[in-house]
Amino acid sequence: MIYLDNAATTFLDKKASEIYAKYACNDFFNPSAIYGDGARIKNEINSAKETIARALGTTFNSNIIFTGSATEANNLAIFGAYRKNFGKMLFSVGEHPSVYNTAMELKKRGVNVEFINLSSSGEIDYLDLENKLSNDVSFISVMMVNNETGAINDLRKIYELKNKHCPNAIFHSDLVQGFGKFKINVDYFGLDLATISGHKVFGPKGIGALYVKDKNLLSPIVFGGGQEYGLRSGTENTPLIMTFKYAIENFGNLKENENIVKNVRDAFLIELLDNSTNENNNDIIINANASPYILSLSFSGVNGETLVHLMEDTGILISRGSACSSKKSGNRILENMGISHEKILGSVRISFSKYTTLQEAKTAGIALLNCYKKLKEKLKWKM
Numbered sequence: 460m461i462y463l464d465n466a467a468t469t470f471l472d473k474k475a476s477e478i479y480a481k482y483a484c485n486d487f488f489n490p491s492a493i494y495g496d497g498a499r500i501k502n503e504i505n506s507a508k509e510t511i512a513r514a515l516g517t518t519f520n521s522n523i524i525f526t527g528s529a530t531e532a533n534n535l536a537i538f539g540a541y542r543k544n545f546g547k548m549l550f551s552v553g554e555h556p557s558v559y560n561t562a563m564e565l566k567k568r569g570v571n572v573e574f575i576n577l578s579s580s581g582e583i584d585y586l587d588l589e590n591k592l593s594n595d596v597s598f599i600s601v602m603m604v605n606n607e608t609g610a611i612n613d614l615r616k617i618y619e620l621k622n623k624h625c626p627n628a629i630f631h632s633d634l635v636q637g638f639g640k641f642k643i644n645v646d647y648f649g650l651d652l653a654t655i656s657g658h659k660v661f662g663p664k665g666i667g668a669l670y671v672k673d674k675n676l677l678s679p680i681v682f683g684g685g686q687e688y689g690l691r692s693g694t695e696n697t698p699l700i701m702t703f704k705y706a707i708e709n710f711g712n713l714k715e716n717e718n719i720v721k722n723v724r725d726a727f728l729i730e731l732l733d734n735s736t737n738e739n740n741n742d743i744i745i746n747a748n749a750s751p752y753i754l755s756l757s758f759s760g761v762n763g764e765t766l767v768h769l770m771e772d773t774g775i776l777i778s779r780g781s782a783c784s785s786k787k788s789g790n791r792i793l794e795n796m797g798i799s800h801e802k803i804l805g806s807v808r809i810s811f812s813k814y815t816t817l818q819e820a821k822t823a824g825i826a827l828l829n830c831y832k833k834l835k836e837k838l839k840w841k842m
């Protein structure tokens with residue numbers, strides 16, 4: 460099997476599963492317990508927070524709040540920051556459903572919510588952002604890397620625009636597809652809140668975290684025993700937390716990984732495009748200057764979903780846009796970028812990892828071209 464759906468999720472290695480088992484079976488103590496073993500586990504959790512804080516370019520472990528997923532962290536950031544008489548809340552159209560649908564829910568409840576359009580490259584339209592920034596804006600949420608297109612938003616630029624027009628607004632970013640791939644510095648990006656997820660970085664599913672610059676910015680959305688500084692009650696999930704920590708310690712050199720992935724992506728594209736003499740290559744790639752980890756492609760005259768299944772028959776797993784939206788017919792993100800309905804219908808997403816080999820990439824490039832040709836041929840006979 461060749462796995463090219465790393466933006467959807469990643470695997471755990473054997474050592475990670477051993478760490479999980481250690482904290483589930485042996486070091487299972489409740490970190491709130493007042494005896495020594497409880498305090499020891501509490502310290503271990505704090506060391507995991509330190510690891511995360513460092514990976515985010517900051518220092519204090521008390522800035523990190525563990526949640527049950529990035530989805531929950533995004534909900535905590537948005538619902539937790541919102542309060543009565545709050546000003547306008549801005550979100551990019553490109554956000555993952557865990558941000559977009561939360562924004563839509565607030566809008567439904569009467570909150571002043573506006574959306575920032577995307578440019579044709581998939582980045583936010585900075586001019587549209589600037590037009591929507593005013594001193595009544597209280598909250599801005601723009602993701603770092605788009606999970607469908609790989610488009611990278613310039614968070615520093617957004618921070619500078621925010622400072623010009625509404626310096627007191629809270630700035631949140633969903634860093635899920637950038638974390639562990641690109642250098643992050645929450646202070647340089649000017650972030651007040653930032654979301655990450657375990658299972659996109661060879662960590663476990665069911666764990667996320669929210670970076671909080673100042674805990675006074677948030678009110679809890681889950682109430683209970685007061686864990687996580689009262690912002691996310693519920694006994695800490697030590698096995699997942701410690702496995703997440705292990706995954707982060709294994710990031711390796713991000714720049715080196717990026718170069719590996721760029722080579723892998725290029726090898727894939729050479730096989731796919733150099734041989735597709737009948738196609739206008741520029742037409743196939745939706746996101747030229749994006750994260751090398753995510754490739755958004757569109758094939759004219761065919762259905763992307765059928766392509767995904769044909770690829771599966773050859774033992775290669777790719778996806779149709781994001782895993783979360785793959786069953787929906789429309790595509791808010793590609794539509795907003797101005798991509799035609801036909802191209803959206805024929806779009807697929809390939810997502811690589813630092814473990815994808817050149818040979819796997821070449822095999823997949825050849826296979827995708829063959830599947831596309833086969834499908835086209837079949838459709839010709841049907842017409």
Ligand code: PLP
Nearest residue numbers: 528529530555606633635636656
């Ligand atoms: N944000 C982005 C950009 C994502 O890609 C995903 C997962 O697809 C999420 C949030 C949600 O992450 P989780 O599965 O941890 O809730």
